[in-house]
Amino acid sequence: MGSGSGKPRVLVPGARGMLGRAMAALLEERGFPVTAVDLPEFDITRPSDIRLWMAQDRPLAIINCAAMTAVDAAETEQELALAVNREGPAHLARAAASAGIPLLHVSTDYVFNGTKPGPWVEDDPVDPINFYGSSKLEGERPVLDHEYGTVVRTSWLFGPGGPNFVRTIATKLKGGETVEVVDDQRGCPTSTRALAQALLTLLESGKPGLYHFCQPPAVTWCEFARAIADSLGVPAQRVRPTTSDRWPRPARRPANSVMATAKYERMAGTPVPSWEFELMNYLAGDL
Ligand SMILES: NC(=O)c1ccc[n+]([C@@H]2O[C@H](COP(=O)([O-])OP(=O)(O)OC[C@H]3O[C@@H](n4cnc5c(N)ncnc54)[C@H](OP(=O)(O)O)[C@@H]3O)[C@@H](O)[C@H]2O)c1
Numbered sequence: 001m002g003s004g005s006g007k008p009r010v011l012v013p014g015a016r017g018m019l020g021r022a023m024a025a026l027l028e029e030r031g032f033p034v035t036a037v038d039l040p041e042f043d044i045t046r047p048s049d050i051r052l053w054m055a056q057d058r059p060l061a062i063i064n065c066a067a068m069t070a071v072d073a074a075e076t077e078q079e080l081a082l083a084v085n086r087e088g089p090a091h092l093a094r095a096a097a098s099a100g101i102p103l104l105h106v107s108t109d110y111v112f113n114g115t116k117p118g119p120w121v122e123d124d125p126v127d128p129i130n131f132y133g134s135s136k137l138e139g140e141r142p143v144l145d146h147e148y149g150t151v152v153r154t155s156w157l158f159g160p161g162g163p164n165f166v167r168t169i170a171t172k173l174k175g176g177e178t179v180e181v182v183d184d185q186r187g188c189p190t191s192t193r194a195l196a197q198a199l200l201t202l203l204e205s206g207k208p209g210l211y212h213f214c215q216p217p218a219v220t221w222c223e224f225a226r227a228i229a230d231s232l233g234v235p236a237q238r239v240r241p242t243t244s245d246r247w248p249r250p251a252r253r254p255a256n257s258v259m260a261t262a263k264y265e266r267m268a269g270t271p272v273p274s275w276e277f278e279l280m281n282y283l284a285g286d287l
Pocket residue numbers: 013014015016017018019020038039042043044045065066067068069084088106107108109136154155156157158162
């Protein structure tokens with residue numbers, strides 16, 4: 001069933017996740033018929049689920065928002081990470097190729113090792129330093145091998161409906177706590193709403209390939225936390241800088257994961273807007 005609206009039906013796996021809900025909502029707002037699916041009814045590791053929904057709903061594009069995103073847990077739950085982040089996109093790519101339809105898939109800044117002093121571009125060498133990053137990297141190839149496959153690497157997502165850094169810090173600050181935040185990892189926060197818009201722009205452009213999409217300005221986590229404090233009217237002294245070695249975690253994080261978005265901007269014909277406005281909007285609503 002294409003659609004009565006004249007717009008193509010889009011299949012959105014992972015539609016109840018943080019990005020997935022923003023993606024499904026944006027598509028609906030723009031008049032696209034959406035097949036919004038998630039676990040347990042649609043498991044991207046099960047080709048039979050993909051076949052069933054493709055046959056039933058006949059989508060004309062897939063935007064995959066499903067992933068195993070627990071970065072620290074992926075160090076020990078490696079089989080699950082590989083099944084969801086490597087095999088899942090490969091199954092979706094096969095299904096998209098056999099139906100002759102576009103597949104857009106989301107990857108991560110964690111494919112890089114963090115040692116480059118400047119922003120990472122799409123053809124910089126990849127070298128993930130944690131298992132999540134390597135499982136996501138392995139999911140990129142099958143999508144890019146598909147003639148109509150697009151991979152968008154993004155970073156530091158925030159938006160309604162998911163645990164994320166903004167929600168964690170805002171909840172603590174509102175509760176009167178002082179927070180210690182690492183000041184030696186630099187990256188680009190990105191709102192799920194802005195990323196969903198970029199994915200739709202890419203879908204409509206008909207220009208598949210590998211893109212970076214994240215929002216300026218680049219900051220450290222501590223600087224980002226200060227911006228959250230500022231938006232909440234909380235004094236900046238309630239956010240204290242610390243270093244990664246004082247916060248040992250199972251998975252290592254890259255020191256610099258800032259990505260260049262010039263390729264996306266050339267395709268879209270417009271600069272990527274800053275995350276600051278999105279942050280204010282997000283903090284003003286339900287976290
Ligand atoms: N969050 C970030 O900061 C960040 C940064 C860079 C890149 N990304 C990438 O951006 C994308 C969206 O991330 P997100 O933060 O929106 O993730 P999320 O909130 O964790 O959402 C992922 C969704 O996928 C579902 N899912 C898990 N395994 C599945 C499976 N086998 N089949 C179908 N659905 C499955 C999850 O269900 P359950 O909750 O039930 O597991 C969840 O609803 C992912 O590709 C992620 O790797 C995220």
